[in-house]
Amino acid sequence: MNPHASKSPTNFKRENVYELSGDLLDPQELKSLGVSGCITYVLRHLPFKSTIHEKTREWEFTSRRGAATMYSSMNWLANSTYWKTKLVGWTGAIPIIPDDSSKESGESVTEITKKDVKNFEIAYKEWNSDKRTEYIPVWLTSCPHKEKHDEEVILCEDRSSQSRWLAYAENVIRPLIHYKYWPSTEVDENEERWWNDYVTMNEVFAEKICESYTPGDLIFVQDYSLFLVPKLVREKIPDAVIAFYHHHPFPSSEIARCFPRRNAILHALLECDFVGFEDYSYARHFISCCTRVLGFESGHDWVSYNSKRVIVRPLTVGIDVPRVIRSSGSAAVSTKIDELSSKYAGMKVILGRDRLDEIFGVPQKIISFQRLLRQYPEWRGKVVLIQITISSAFRHPKLSSHIHRLIDQTNSLYGSENYKPIIYYQDQIDAIDYFALLAFADSLFINSIREGISNIALEYVVCQRDRWGVVMLSEFTGTSAMLHDVPLINPWDHNETADIIDQVLSMSLEKRKSIQHESYKQVTTYTMQSWTSSLIRTLANKLAASKSGDLTPVLDYGHATSLYKEASRRLFMLDYDGTLTPIVRDPNAAVPSEKLLDSLRKLSADERNEVWIISGRDQKFLRQYMNDINGLGLSAEHGSFVRQPHSDKWTNLAELLDLSWKKDVKQIFQYFTDRTQGSSIEEKRCGMTWHYRKADPENGSFQAIECETLIEEMVCSRFDVEIMRGKANIEVRPSSINKGGIVKQILSSKSDESTPSFIFCAGDDRTDEDMFRSLNKKSNRINKNSSFAVTVGSPHKLTVADWCIPEAENVVDFLADLADLTDATELAKLAAAT
Numbered sequence: 110m111n112p113h114a115s116k117s118p119t120n121f122k123r124e125n126v127y128e129l130s131g132d133l134l135d136p137q138e139l140k141s142l143g144v145s146g147c148i149t150y151v152l153r154h155l156p157f158k159s160t161i162h163e164k165t166r167e168w169e170f171t172s173r174r175g176a177a178t179m180y181s182s183m184n185w186l187a188n189s190t191y192w193k194t195k196l197v198g199w200t201g202a203i204p205i206i207p208d209d210s211s212k213e214s215g216e217s218v219t220e221i222t223k224k225d226v227k228n229f230e231i232a233y234k235e236w237n238s239d240k241r242t243e244y245i246p247v248w249l250t251s252c253p254h255k256e257k258h259d260e261e262v263i264l265c266e267d268r269s270s271q272s273r274w275l276a277y278a279e280n281v282i283r284p285l286i287h288y289k290y291w292p293s294t295e296v297d298e299n300e301e302r303w304w305n306d307y308v309t310m311n312e313v314f315a316e317k318i319c320e321s322y323t324p325g326d327l328i329f330v331q332d333y334s335l336f337l338v339p340k341l342v343r344e345k346i347p348d349a350v351i352a353f354y355h356h357h358p359f360p361s362s363e364i365a366r367c368f369p370r371r372n373a374i375l376h377a378l379l380e381c382d383f384v385g386f387e388d389y390s391y392a393r394h395f396i397s398c399c400t401r402v403l404g405f406e407s408g409h410d411w412v413s414y415n416s417k418r419v420i421v422r423p424l425t426v427g428i429d430v431p432r433v434i435r436s437s438g439s440a441a442v443s444t445k446i447d448e449l450s451s452k453y454a455g456m457k458v459i460l461g462r463d464r465l466d467e468i469f470g471v472p473q474k475i476i477s478f479q480r481l482l483r484q485y486p487e488w489r490g491k492v493v494l495i496q497i498t499i500s501s502a503f504r505h506p507k508l509s510s511h512i513h514r515l516i517d518q519t520n521s522l523y524g525s526e527n528y529k530p531i532i533y534y535q536d537q538i539d540a541i542d543y544f545a546l547l548a549f550a551d552s553l554f555i556n557s558i559r560e561g562i563s564n565i566a567l568e569y570v571v572c573q574r575d576r577w578g579v580v581m582l583s584e585f586t587g588t589s590a591m592l593h594d595v596p597l598i599n600p601w602d603h604n605e606t607a608d609i610i611d612q613v614l615s616m617s618l619e620k621r622k623s624i625q626h627e628s629y630k631q632v633t634t635y636t637m638q639s640w641t642s643s644l645i646r647t648l649a650n651k652l653a654a655s656k657s658g659d660l661t662p663v664l665d666y667g668h669a670t671s672l673y674k675e676a677s678r679r680l681f682m683l684d685y686d687g688t689l690t691p692i693v694r695d696p697n698a699a700v701p702s703e704k705l706l707d708s709l710r711k712l713s714a715d716e717r718n719e720v721w722i723i724s725g726r727d728q729k730f731l732r733q734y735m736n737d738i739n740g741l742g743l744s745a746e747h748g749s750f751v752r753q754p755h756s757d758k759w760t761n762l763a764e765l766l767d768l769s770w771k772k773d774v775k776q777i778f779q780y781f782t783d784r785t786q787g788s789s790i791e792e793k794r795c796g797m798t799w800h801y802r803k804a805d806p807e808n809g810s811f812q813a814i815e816c817e818t819l820i821e822e823m824v825c826s827r828f829d830v831e832i833m834r835g836k837a838n839i840e841v842r843p844s845s846i847n848k849g850g851i852v853k854q855i856l857s858s859k860s861d862e863s864t865p866s867f868i869f870c871a872g873d874d875r876t877d878e879d880m881f882r883s884l885n886k887k888s889n890r891i892n893k894n895s896s897f898a899v900t901v902g903s904p905h906k907l908t909v910a911d912w913c914i915p916e917a918e919n920v921v922d923f924l925a926d927l928a929d930l931t932d933a934t935e936l937a938k939l940a941a942a943t
């Protein structure tokens with residue numbers, strides 16, 4: 110039968126075929142895994158902004174700031190390694206340059222024709238210096254100006270209305286991932302419209318990715334505006350290798366559950382092979398969200414989804430250190446530094462550069478700086494804060510005027526004719542000024558209320574390699590997990606922050622050198638290159654694992670059906686919960702579907718079939734739902750009570766057993782029920798089960814381990830009982846009773862003639878492994894080639910079964926198909942008889 114039938118648990122250690130860190134893997138090394146050697150980066154934008162002249166239809170391009178790490182990762186692979194790269198990104202809103210000088214740029218309605226698109230592709234190739242990456246522009250086309258629409262025009266919109274593609278990402282997702290609920294009813298009113306645009310944008314991206322896909326390409330999606338892309342691509346290319354990297358915080362499940370579209374977003378991300386985060390805590394939050402919101406099984410670094418394991422891990426992202434060294438070392442930057450030195454001679458300079466967004470804590474920063482000047486008057490006239498604030502696509506007028514007011518207040522309270530404590534720049538500064546300020550400032554002040562890894566902090570550390578400036582860092586940033594030695598700030602505590610600023614400004618050279626030394630080591634260890642290499646290694650491991658043969662194959666339905674048809678005697682041995690009905694929170698709600706009952710009726714009515722339900726449930730439950738199917742064999746409580754097919758009589762196989770242990774177990778279970786909200790005890794005739802499915806998943810699992818240890822110590826040492834860990838339950842029962850026993854009994858009752866020539870045995874949890882073991886015993890006279898031991902669940906599951914079926918629903922469908930065959934055969938027989 111299948112070659113993987115005999116496997117030992119040790120075979121399951123298949124992670125880390127390639128070490129998780131180290132040099133970049135070469136595409137040649139991964140050829141045997143089917144890797145093509147091409148990586149498709151999927152980013153929100155192309156790395157340049159585009160404008161078009163209204164009359165001449167000529168394109169103009171300028172480099173886009175931001176996402177520098179991603180662009181350099183891609184350029185590095187394309188230009189310094191054997192990997193090929195593609196980039197799928199949106200053109201961004203396209204302003205039009207009017208040839209009529211009375212109109213302002215960007216005021217006109219942008220109208221892009223098919224011819225413009227062709228010219229665009231020629232023009233950007235000429236402009237762009239990275240000739241090795243294939244750029245795939247995404248055109249978000251729509252034409253609300255109906256009167257202007259014709260076949261040639263693909264886009265026709267005001268510049269401002271083009272920002273609607275990012276409205277959902279920026280107004281709903283971004284605040285929530287930074288722990289902020291939306292402040293106004295604007296979100297509630299527009300949520301649906303924004304979401305529809307969000308879905309459309311993701312669909313267009315997915316289409317572009319699929320169009321350019323060649324088998325074996327690796328796909329890296331990276332932006333919260335593209336959360337749905339993995340699912341949309343997976344639908345079209347089921348075997349694509351997809352990774353998603355989240356460059357922001359991921360909130361705890363308490364916040365994440367407030368996402369209006371949380372299910373759609375989580376499901377879409379779980380279609381990836383790997384989901385990466387900047388920090389361990391963000392990865393934990395995501396895993397816990399999948400468990401708490403969706404109820405999926407998870408482990409330390411994985412979530413089980415659709416019969417597969419999605420790897421969820423932190424992967425520290427860094428910067429392109431050589432690029433920063435090159436950029437900060439230019440002659441133009443040196444000249445600028447000299448200018449700054451003479452301008453601020455004898456002064457300490459603190460630098461801040463943030464986006465105009467509440468999450469960056471700029472007002473709090475100014476208040477703390479003001480507090481410094483109040484509490485430490487010796488610094489008045491001797492320190493300046495240069496604050497640069499970059500406006501974002503979505504305006505924050507209230508925040509902007511608040512910042513202005515605070516700055517004016519500080520400058521008027523503590524400034525003089527020759528001294529301005531805060532120097533404020535709005536909007537982007539050019540790269541030369543930026544690197545000169547990074548190299549010159551005595552300290553960098555990051556006061557974010559919530560932020561992932563901040564590139565500016567890492568770039569500052571590189572630029573300060575000979576100057577030993579110190580970063581003051583908010584403890585609520587992902588960067589704080591990377592730069593361990595820098596002074597950490599609580600942005601809400603202004604007095605303490607003022608103290609820290611004072612300490613940093615008066616810090617000894619020796620101390621600054623030691624902080625800089627450690628920070629520099631971190632920044633040069635966790636670089637963009639090491640991040641890219643680790644990402645590729647993680648995917649290579651995932652691929653190697655899925656190709657490494659020790660996965661349980663999905664049942665070959667066609668093969669099984671044809672053997673069923675040929676067989677003159679068939680035997681079904683089926684577990685109930687999780688096998689014939691999906692696992693639900695309330696065990697009482699797991700009632701059999703009409704489809705299932707109908708199939709069981711038909712199958713057991715066929716005289717060639719013998720059908721057994723072998724369940725851990727008690728007699729009462731099986732009686733309630735299946736008693737009337739007379740042909741069905743029923744086994745309750747793991748084989749303690751048995752009703753033979755075509756019989757009304759139940760036999761109690763456990764009658765002679767010693768059940769005096771139940772009292773002790775009940776006491777222990779009661780102790781754990783009292784301390785675990787949502788858990789309950791189920792008392793069976795021969796066994797006792799403690800259920801914690803309705804409890805908090807983490808607390809439930811933790812208490813279950815404690816409970817198991819206590820029972821082992823207190824009960825198992827004195828009685829012949831065993832503990833079985835099921836799905837969110839623990840069951841204690843006599844060792845002599847297990848599902849394997851009843852399978853053995855059924856098989857041994859067969860004579861040579863009545864030995865079944867087709868066996869289908871299915872179950873989902875550990876108690877069912879006993880059935881599979883009994884079935885696989887060599888002493889059985891059954892033909893292994895027509896005996897199917899099937900576990901319900903993922904191919905990754907540790908099992909002795911030969912096959913797997915992903916979901917209970919699929920088992921029911923399969924049984925229904927077989928039942929229909931019986932029906933047809935019976936009908937044919939009837940037809941022949943008449």
Ligand SMILES: [Mg+2]
Binds near residue numbers: 686687
């Ligand atoms: Mg089960």
